[in-house]
Amino acid sequence: MGQVVDTETAKEFIGEALEKVAAEELSAICREVEQKALWFQGKLSETHLPQLSSGEYYSLLRRVFATRRSANKIIETHPLESFRKQAMALLYGDEPVSERFRTFVAIFDDLPVHVARDLASEILHFTDPDRYWLWTRWMWDPRTKTGALPLVTTASYDFDGEDEGAVYMKIGEAIAFVHQVGDAAGFQTISREIYGTDVFLSCVYVIYVYTVLRIRMTQEFNRVMPELPEFSRRLLGVHRQVAHVEKTESLEN
Template identity: 45%
Template sequence: MTSTPTAGPVVDTLAAQEFIGEIHRRLDHRDIEAMTAGLAAKATRVRSLLAPDRPAPGLGELHWLLRSCFPSRRQTRAILDAVGVDALGTAMRSLVHGDGDLGERVERFDACLAGFPEVATDLPWELLHLARPDRYWLWTRWMWNPRTETGALALVTAEDVELSAPGPVESYERVGRALAMVHGTVRAVDFAGDGPFGIDVFLACVYGIYMYTVLRMRMTQEFTRIVPELPALCRRLLGIYHREVLCP
């Protein structure tokens, strides 16, 4: 994995601790456990659907897969119509288990979703994370957006940590190193645990709190009231809000 070019600490420990305190003020510990369990259940189903020893996912299964991921949920029907069931199912299987290194597999998957560039930016990393959580970590634009240099990860890492790189795989590696360091920090206070999904929940909460802060500064109280409460907002970001995701 490529090192993050910084001479100092990766994690802004004070910021991380402040977010942990704010999360605990807004969420019950049972909410955090439920979100972590929801991600684990979703990952189990994704891993089964994309397993190399079973047929490629069909229409209903692909519909569920796309609806269960935040980047693709609203464009599920358009993606299926444009790409096709066979091509999309093959592309997902090849992404996780196909030949070639990570960069080649992601590039092939991106080409399959050429008409949906924003979905192609996030979806491959989410599918990889869900299918192989022991090997791949989550990376979405709400976590780190290299174009705007914003996201939850930027809020809990030191200012001199460079998360972007010339290519997407190199950026992914830098994000992964930073995630591992943040995970170690929040695990030390028994927030994230040792599993692969606690850090996802933590960063979704961080981004949710950031959104509320920005809305309070920029928008009226009446408009802010239409934004979901923090648990619901985090579940939307993580793709576990809607019932059919966990009960397909």
């Protein structure tokens, strides 16, 4: 395989991000993402997941950008016991992860496919970040062929696959390459952990969105767009509004 990551472009993106926000703020977002992961690891451990409470289930959905606004609807169509079963199979099943991922997405077929994919990948990644990776629509959208990853990889890299599981594996390969060149590209000043790569890719997407909106939208619309740190936090599910979820969870437990 030839070169996968466009290192020079990656450098440009992190340089532009650091013009908009201090490295310390991006590092703070990394720490918040790590705290999110610790929460997932506690609630979705093999021992705790079978006992997951309704409040914890709701809180989990509120921590995922794609499911935050539809948490109650998802709970109606996928009750707690069903979710426990599917999450156990996704995380701890014997099949290859590509098959487990594909099965989970298929079971949640009442949701838009990108929402089911986002939920599956966040469960995997934040429960076991050393083994699994994030695939959200803002990283790679197969329908529009857009996202953060194609902006920092070479045009020759093929993200397509025969099914959702195959694409998930392609995404993982690309993210692994991006993470490996992080030092050369300069974004591991944020963090050398995989969460630093997550934050970097969220910054890439935010800058891309800002660029598109500056061209297409009015100045008034652009002024109401969130600043980069807030936008990044929203994409990664660590927006400060999650604080009220903790209160809800404590009331429902």
